[in-house]
Amino acid sequence: MKRAILIAASLMAGVGLASAEVAPLNVVYDDAGAVAVSLSGAPGDAEMGRKVFSTKSEGNCVSCHAVTELVEDVPFHGEVGPVLDGVADRWNEAEIRGIVANAKKTYEGTIMPAFYKTTGYIRPGDAYTGKAAKTDPLPPLLTAQQIEDVVAYLMTLKEE
């Protein structure tokens, strides 16, 4: 009995924590596609974001974008998207958050995938298995905190 209450209490604490997080369906984009508030409710960690950016099973951003600062650590940068050197001089944090969460709100029809979106797909699959998705909505490609970490990393890419 006591244990049940404890579990319930910790569950609620968990819910409490999660409520600081903005769920994918509740993200507010402004007219230009920017997102003003942190999706996780916490600040991002640039070092973690650098890893998310370059890890194949996470953001895999490097498959389309080159970053000079990464070259010595990570081979083979793609050239489908623009080089991101100095990206923080071109966009502010809210704009970058919007681009990473759902780039289609900033660039209509862009090839860049939406990393914090969970519904509205044609033939959604179960990750890279080729089989049908098991859930609707799908888990987003990146978690709220991973998005914040990537945003923090991109904010370090300044040239000026």
Add this chain to the structure above:
Amino acid sequence: MKRTQLKTLGSTVAMLALVAGSASADEEANLVVNEEIEMVVRTDAPAHVENLSTIYSGWVFRSDETQALQMDDFDNPGMIFVDQAAERWAEVEGKNGKSCASCHGDVEEGMKGVRAVYPKWVESAGEVRTLEMQINDCRTNAMDAEPWKYTSGSMTNMVALISVQSRGMPVNVAIDGPAEMMWEQGKELYYTRTGQLELSCANCHEDNYGNLIRADHLSQGQINGFPTYRLKNAKLNSVHARFKGCVRDTRAETFSPGSEDFVALELYVASRGNGLSVEGPSVRN
């Protein structure tokens, strides 16, 4: 911190260029196989391909080393599988006591020009057929033998043997008349953005051919070189197996090899290569 970053910028940019350079190919090279068969690897796009002016064989985008493997049949590992199929050609199978040769004679005579026009509308069957479908129709009806699995080794090797008999001939699939509906269906699929990555064939192979996606040098996704021997899995790969892999990579539920959707897509993609030479079996990474 910033200053040291700036200092290294010059050298790292050079490194970037190097990395890109090592993965890319001589896009100007010409392909002559066995110093004899001159392949058309780039030519004007057919009028029905709306967003390309020039079409390129996938060979153009491969590394120098991979390109070289396709220039001589002794170096092309795909030819081993063609030889295996050549043995099957005359092998009697099934309840009717027949082999492919019983009906079609010498493969060099009987199959010349066939690959170049498939997939095609087969009037007697009232459907668009891929080579694989036609082969299985021969097996089940003419030979009364077991059909081969659509992407099996036996099937893909036989498709390669038949392709070899058209090497150097221009791809020339018909898209009008009774094939038109399937062609439209394939075109629709080509431009549909599937899966959680919301990518269509066109996003990668029309909008971004020539670009690197990570270490992969994107081609136009032409199928004139199929079946392809891939260094990655050391066997011949069929068109529908490749389609399946590409759709899976968009984090989508794929279509099955041999399904109507993939037959339609094959007809459409083949037609985008009308004018390129039949190259199968080609060599890819």
